Amino acid sequence: xxxxxxxxxxxxWIIAVLVLxxxxxxxxxxxxxxxxxxxxxxxxTFYADMTIHGITMIGIWFVAGMAGVNFIMERYVxxxxxxxxxxxxxxxxxxxMLWVSTLIGDFHAGWTFLYPLPFKIAWSAWATPxxxxxxxxxxxxxxxxxxxxxxxxxxxxxxxxxxxxQHFRNKNPEVETxxxxxxxxxxxxxxxxxxxxxxxxxxxLFAEYYSHGAFVNDALLIKNLTYFFGHTIANEMxxxxxxxxxxxxxxxxxxxxxxxxxxVAIAWNLxxxxxxxxxxHHLYMxxxxxxxxxxxxxxxxxxxxxxxxxxxxxxxIVAVYRTKIKWSLSNxxxxxxxxxxxxxxxGAVIDATISNNFLLHNTLWVPAHFHSYNAMGNxxxxxxxFHWFSVEYSKRKGPERLSSLKLSFLLLGGIGFLAAFYVxxxxxxxxxxxxxxxxxxxxxxxxxxxxxxxTVYLIAIFLFVSxxxxxxxxxxxxxx
Amino acid sequence: xxxxxxxxxxxLAAVIALVFIIVYLSSKKSDDELKGMANPLQKRFWFLxxxxxxxxxxxxxxxxxxxxxxxxxxxxxxxxxxxxxQFFFTMSYKAINPDKPEGxxxxxxxxxxxxxxxxxxxxxxxxxxxxxxxKQIVAQTQAMPGxxxxxxxxxxxxxxxxxxxxxxCGMAHQxxxxxxxxx
Amino acid sequence: xxxxGLTSFLIFVCSFLVDAVAQPAAGWQETNINEVIYNAPLQIxxxxxxxxxxxxxxxxxxxxxxFTRCSGICAPLIIQLKESLQFAPNIGNKxxxxxxxSFDPRDSVKDMENMATRFNLQHEGNWKFAVTDSISRLxxxxxxxxxxxxxxxxxxxxxxxxxxxxxxxxxxxxxxLRNSKDIGLLINSINNVFSPTYRxxxxxxxxxxYNYNPKTGKNTPGLGMLFIALPAILSFxxxxxxxxxxxxxxx
Numbered sequence: 001x002x003x004x005x006x007x008x009x010x011x012x013w014i015i016a017v018l019v020l021x022x023x024x025x026x027x028x029x030x031x032x033x034x035x036x037x038x039x040x041x042x043x044x045t046f047y048a049d050m051t052i053h054g055i056t057m058i059g060i061w062f063v064a065g066m067a068g069v070n071f072i073m074e075r076y077v078x079x080x081x082x083x084x085x086x087x088x089x090x091x092x093x094x095x096x097m098l099w100v101s102t103l104i105g106d107f108h109a110g111w112t113f114l115y116p117l118p119f120k121i122a123w124s125a126w127a128t129p130x131x132x133x134x135x136x137x138x139x140x141x142x143x144x145x146x147x148x149x150x151x152x153x154x155x156x157x158x159x160x161x162x163x164x165x166q167h168f169r170n171k172n173p174e175v176e177t178x179x180x181x182x183x184x185x186x187x188x189x190x191x192x193x194x195x196x197x198x199x200x201x202x203x204x205l206f207a208e209y210y211s212h213g214a215f216v217n218d219a220l221l222i223k224n225l226t227y228f229f230g231h232t233i234a235n236e237m238x239x240x241x242x243x244x245x246x247x248x249x250x251x252x253x254x255x256x257x258x259x260x261x262x263x264v265a266i267a268w269n270l271x272x273x274x275x276x277x278x279x280x281h282h283l284y285m286x287x288x289x290x291x292x293x294x295x296x297x298x299x300x301x302x303x304x305x306x307x308x309x310x311x312x313x314x315x316x317i318v319a320v321y322r323t324k325i326k327w328s329l330s331n332x333x334x335x336x337x338x339x340x341x342x343x344x345x346x347g348a349v350i351d352a353t354i355s356n357n358f359l360l361h362n363t364l365w366v367p368a369h370f371h372s373y374n375a376m377g378n379x380x381x382x383x384x385x386f387h388w389f390s391v392e393y394s395k396r397k398g399p400e401r402l403s404s405l406k407l408s409f410l411l412l413g414g415i416g417f418l419a420a421f422y423v424x425x426x427x428x429x430x431x432x433x434x435x436x437x438x439x440x441x442x443x444x445x446x447x448x449x450x451x452x453x454x455t456v457y458l459i460a461i462f463l464f465v466s467x468x469x470x471x472x473x474x475x476x477x478x479x480x
Numbered sequence: 481x482x483x484x485x486x487x488x489x490x491x492l493a494a495v496i497a498l499v500f501i502i503v504y505l506s507s508k509k510s511d512d513e514l515k516g517m518a519n520p521l522q523k524r525f526w527f528l529x530x531x532x533x534x535x536x537x538x539x540x541x542x543x544x545x546x547x548x549x550x551x552x553x554x555x556x557x558x559x560x561x562x563x564x565x566q567f568f569f570t571m572s573y574k575a576i577n578p579d580k581p582e583g584x585x586x587x588x589x590x591x592x593x594x595x596x597x598x599x600x601x602x603x604x605x606x607x608x609x610x611x612x613x614x615k616q617i618v619a620q621t622q623a624m625p626g627x628x629x630x631x632x633x634x635x636x637x638x639x640x641x642x643x644x645x646x647x648x649c650g651m652a653h654q655x656x657x658x659x660x661x662x663x
Numbered sequence: 664x665x666x667x668g669l670t671s672f673l674i675f676v677c678s679f680l681v682d683a684v685a686q687p688a689a690g691w692q693e694t695n696i697n698e699v700i701y702n703a704p705l706q707i708x709x710x711x712x713x714x715x716x717x718x719x720x721x722x723x724x725x726x727x728x729x730f731t732r733c734s735g736i737c738a739p740l741i742i743q744l745k746e747s748l749q750f751a752p753n754i755g756n757k758x759x760x761x762x763x764x765s766f767d768p769r770d771s772v773k774d775m776e777n778m779a780t781r782f783n784l785q786h787e788g789n790w791k792f793a794v795t796d797s798i799s800r801l802x803x804x805x806x807x808x809x810x811x812x813x814x815x816x817x818x819x820x821x822x823x824x825x826x827x828x829x830x831x832x833x834x835x836x837x838x839x840l841r842n843s844k845d846i847g848l849l850i851n852s853i854n855n856v857f858s859p860t861y862r863x864x865x866x867x868x869x870x871x872x873y874n875y876n877p878k879t880g881k882n883t884p885g886l887g888m889l890f891i892a893l894p895a896i897l898s899f900x901x902x903x904x905x906x907x908x909x910x911x912x913x914x
Contacts, residue, residue, distance in 0.1 A: 215564055284620045287629040439615055561693060596697075
């Protein structure tokens with residue numbers, strides 16, 4: 001019963017994610033059109049749009065990764081249906097509150113709600129507490145989910161097994177830790193840390209809000225906590241996607257299962273550590289942060305990418321090179337997603353270098369690189385999973401149509417949309433501007449081009465989503 | 481500099497794309513079921529080592545060029561106090577009273593001499609990014625309430641420089657700017 | 664010695680109260696930075712006649728403004744400065760002279776000599792007690808504005824320390840009674856040690872991430888830093904607890 005429940009919940013997660021994804025892309029395109037001058041939004045509306053676009057995208061791809069990991073984890077351990085459902089309900093409530101606070105309450109402090117901006121109220125007074133409470137609701141739902149999945153794993157595996165420590169020395173240990181379990185655990189622990197950071201952050205913000213200014217926060221501390229939470233969750237959601245790839249890529253390709261080796265174990269264990277220090281790179285331009293931490297930020301950013309990206313990318317390349325593979329839409333999406341992720345990673349490493357960040361910080365280079373490994377990376381990981389899931393478990397089977405058309409649209413739209421960001425970043429065009437001062441001569445044109453290509457990307461997504469969507473709706477409606 | 485970084489990025493992106501395409505095509509061509517590794521999670525040591533060394537060299541070159549060490553041993557020829565607020569920059573050669581921020585109408589700075597900006601914020605976080613006359617960022621720091629950030633720079637090119645806010649600060653963030661001249 | 668310790672303890676406590684109650688405006692302290700201090704001719708109690716810039720050229724200066732008949736903040740200012748400089752040993756290898764200068768035209772060299780004796784500082788080589796005949800130009804060059812009250816025969820004035828580097832430039836000003844951290848920052852600044860940032864006074868720093876440590880010249884983690892480390896520590900603790908609980912349940 002429980003396994004079936006989780007299957008159904010997974011279908012509901014997918015439906016919710018896809019609906020919100022399409023809506024958020026549309027919000028994104030509206031932003032680029034506004035920057036290009038094709039539509040004219042009031043700046044407050046633009047920034048509310050920007051806030052909701054950011055927080056929704058982070059939220060949905062995080063839960064998409066979690067839902068996928070939860071579903072696959074059922075193969076190894078028994079997970080809690082109730083925790084999954086609780087997270088689902090809390091997510092729905094949280095998202096509704098977020099959309100109400102931004103779209104109706106006009107809250108527009110950005111999805112990072114960098115203190116003290118949320119308290120300089122330039123919107124409905126209730127929107128600030130509504131936004132913060134929405135985050136609290138999401139946080140509670142996700143904390144419960146993460147803790148329940150961790151518990152499920154730790155019931156079966158000891159701490160040293162779940163982190164694959166027995167693989168460090170022994171080539172063929174008695175108990176093998178599948179890579180999926182290892183990476184899931186590493187990611188879940190990272191997610192737990194950033195959710196706790198969010199709790200600390202929210203407590204401090206609530207303390208100031210409800211004490212009416214008697215308690216005042218330190219801007220530097222809050223900025224550190226904000227990016228501990230914000231950066232880490234954005235980073236961990238990618239790893240959740242990777243856990244799924246390690247499990248499904250060989251399976252879908254008709255190849256033998258991948259097995260944990262000593263350096264895979266070490267690499268991912270190191271990632272757990274470095275990823276928690278990488279967020280310092282968001283504070284490079286705050287010279288108030290001690291230099292030591294800035295250097296740690298640069299090194300940790302490099303090192304966090306090294307094991308996970310280095311190991312994963314090379315493994316996928318070797319797995320495919322001159323190997324006969326059953327190519328399907330799912331593993332093609334995984335394969336392209338990995339490429340997009342690495343290319344975004346190169347952009348990230350360039351920007352995570354302090355002396356480059358001096359020139360690129362908060363220009364469009366930043367959305368350029370994170371859209372690379374989200375829109376052309378993580379999203380494709382999750383879409384690959386969604387597609388596999390919907391085909392595997394639906395009764396409506398049949399050949400996938402128009403695959404190459406969908407993929408060409410996706411690549412064309414994605415690359416064009418990202419190129420507009422990268423070029424604008426190199427031209428020093430600032431991010432988070434509702435419209436551009438006239439001196440930025442190329443910015444408007446690039447924004448319009450970005451909007452056009454993003455529309456092509458949206459069409460591709462729409463084509464993908466509609467078939468997945470139909471199958472998942474069927475799964476939810478038809479009792480089996 | 482920014483264009484050099486863009487070029488570096490494009491070259492690396494192209495190489496990565498090419499590798500993925502070649503690998504994909506090689507798989508398409510392969511017809512032998514038995515070829516390929518049983519467990520691809522093996523023998524990546526050399527690849528990791530090379531990557532590690534490359535990143536290490538990159539770090540060694542770039543870290544000493546971080547802005548915190550710029551001109552630290554010299555004395556500034558000119559000091560400019562900057563107070564950022566929603567949605568303005570106040571700049572003055574004299575200290576700025578936070579209760580009554582008043583700045584100079586025009587700021588003129590000497591070319592090729594060390595200038596120190598002492599940047600703070602009166603309300604929320606702001607950015608302080610200096611754009612050259614050709615609209616490229618030359619230097620930046622953040623303006624954080626309660627803290628003063630010291631940004632040191634030598635302007636080589638004379639002309640009008642624009643300062644834009646680069647940390648999202650609310651409704652009129654996009655119009656928050658000021659200018660100064662370098663002679 | 665005991666008595667001395669008690670006094671300094673009281674001053675230490677007072678300084679916190681002063682800090683908490685009467686924080687000076689942040690902007691005021693920022694005036695005159697990087698401006699040249701007026702090159703006043705000084706008459707030092709040792710009998711030397713030097714100018715301000717000559718004295719600064721020997722060693723960078725911490726200038727304290729007092730008057731000998733002061734019944735207010737002057738004595739605490741001097742004692743606390745002396746304490747801070749003594750008990751923060753690692754700033755000892757940085758060069759500095761303390762110039763205690765009277766801004767009261769009635770004060771003579773003899774008065775200043777008595778004052779030095781009162782604080783037991785007459786033989787300290789790097790403490791210079793002095794008067795000048797161009798006090799008004801000197802104090803206006805650092806924006807120091809004492810107000811004379813006829814009824815009390817006292818000046819109403821701020822406690823002010825001005826840091827002057829060996830080129831005669833004002834590098835930093837400290838307003839109010841300040842702790843040894845701030846004194847350390849001042850000594851560093853007159854030695855042209857570049858510190859890319861500092862906190863403004865008047866902010867609550869209960870939960871700040873870093874505190875400036877004058878011993879090392881670096882920022883050290885404050886209570887706020889704990890908040891940043893907390894999530895990671897808690898996560899690992901939770902991990903271990905979950906495992907222990909689930910193990911004991913299954914056993």
